[in-house]
Amino acid sequence: MIINYKEMEQQRITGFKGGNGDVLTQNFVDENNKIMMSRLQPGANSGYHKHEGNSEIVYIISGTGHFDYDGVREDVQAGSVHYCPMNHSHAMYNDGDDELVYFAIVPEHMAQR
Template sequence: MIFTEHEIVRKEKANGGKGHIIIEHLLTKNELKEQCGMFAHVTLEPNCSLGYHEHHGNGEAYYITKGSGLYSDNGNIIEVKAGDVVFCPDGEGHGIENTSSSENLEFTALIINTVK
């Protein structure tokens, strides 16, 4: 199957973050069934962030595809850039911020549901 149309959502102050984020859902919840919570391309425009949040019942990976920024790994702040992969396991927390004033920070996000 080829999916050429994607739902695009703009969220203001996502998880208490600054500005907004743009989420392009690459597959719908119906297509993901109950195996994954989300598979999406996420864009953080300059000076925007996805606020710190915890995962319960799932984990989330980000593959940074463009730009750079700061990633909170359970409160530990680390620099991330294109090519980096970060993972937040079940029961832990994370957030990400685009600190650039001119370039977007983009990443692929995958939420993986915990197998019971």
């Protein structure tokens, strides 16, 4: 399956997960995954949130910023990969003057038996 972001409508979300500013995003979503190509605008951040029932992998394509991961600051730049496992929390911040462009995958995890 090919996911073609060039043919996908872009959405503008203000205050993503309770954060500040705008994120421009294109999302593929099914019952197993959310796969996103997004651009966090300068000075914007996502709200601090916990991953319950899923995890998140974020690959930074361009720009600079940082994550608050379980209360610890992690600086990121192009080529960095941030991983937030299930039952952990994070928020993303764009500290730079340019968009923070990233590709993210949020796999849903089956309930533990």
